[in-house]
Amino acid sequence: MIFTDTHTHLNSEQFDEDRNEMIQRAIKSGVSRLFIPAVDSNYTQSMFDVAESFPNNVHLMMGVHPTHIKENYKDELNIAREWLETGKFVAVGEIGIDLYWDDTYINQQKEAFKTQVQWAKELGLPINIHCRNAFNEIFEILEEEKSDKLFGIFHCFTGTLEDAKKAIGYNLKLGIGGVATFKNGKIDQFLNEIPLEHIVLETDAPYLAPTPFRGKRNESAYVVNVAEKLATIYQKSLEEIAAITTQNSIDVFGV
Template identity: 70%
Template sequence: MIITDTHTHLYSEAFDDDRHEMIQRAIDENITRFFIPAIDSTYTEAMLQLEKDFPNNVFLMMGLHPTHVKENFKEELKHVEAMLASRKFYAVGEIGIDLYWDKSTLQIQIEAFKHQIALAKHYKLPIVIHCREAFDEIFEVLEDVKHDNLFGIFHCFTGTLEQAHQALSYNMKLGIGGVATFKNGKIDKFLNEIDLKHIVLETDAPYLAPTPYRGKRNESAYLTNVVDKLVDIYGISYQEIAEITTQNSKDVFGI
């Protein structure tokens, strides 16, 4: 049995004291595939080192995170372009729009988002979308650029059932993690109305730890708690959840 964490920041400073042990804890739980989103150029070296340390388990994305779209965003996008041209990545991500922290950068966030979607189309790669308080803005962009060759994952999906169906209409799968285990997470109330073929698992470690670790540092091993929750929601076995969601991740990332 293989479980796939489709979104985990294993290079984060939060893991500097025990990174290898933390990854081994996940592997011991059959979580053996880790897809690593980019944030900005300052993390690239750490991501490449992670891949060297765990070449059979770690798969890298490349992109500019929307909260890091600042005055120098065009320079950062050139770094993304150069990296995508230089070697294999498995997705363009995480990219998108975040209006929780700073609404003043909306226009340059949209510009960076569209630019990176174009890169994904060029390289025939999936996109991994970060959306925080920006569903309308994200959907507006996706409506503008939608195409049969545009596909990917709506990372950390926290929207409504209606928004879930809209995301799926753009060839996106839904990234489901710790929020599904929260008492006020809401998505657990309708997730059984979404076919499991549209779902991939993620932790977003070190963020968004599932119950009973909520508020603490998240790690990829805690994905087992998310699987347990989906067992309750879908009424099928742990192994079936693992197999179906891992196959879904292979369909997206091509590996």
């Protein structure tokens, strides 16, 4: 079985003590396809370092994370654009809008998100969306930018069934992770109404560890725990979940 973690921060400082061992655990568990989203320019070199160590397993995205859109956001966008021009990246991400912690830079976040969506369409790349307390704002921009060239993943999807259908309508797969295993996660109550062809697996490691690891550091090997939950929800074998969600990720990233 080949599993895919479509969103894992393998370069996070939380893995500095045991990064190689953690990645080897994932590969040994069958999670052999690993995709790292960008945050800002401070994390670019660490992404390259991980990819260099695991060239057959690790793929990189490039973009500016919405919580890192500050006064210097135009500088960060320029750096991200220069990197995207190199053709070394499989997606523009993670990008989006996050109003959970602070809405000081809401207008800048909107501008940065829209700009990066336009880059993705221009470059023929998928987007990887981060959305927190901002479904209306995200959908407003997606509606403005919708086209056959717009596609990607709605990372860490935690919305309603209506939100899920809207996202799918913009050619987006739903990134499903640990939240699907939480007792109060809610999305497990309607996921079976979403065809599996629209689902990809993720961890968002080191965050949002699935049950039974909730509250602890997440890691990519735990994608299997998410897949086991989906096997129950969809009444399919683990092998089917692995095969279908991995193919879905290939359809998005092209690798």
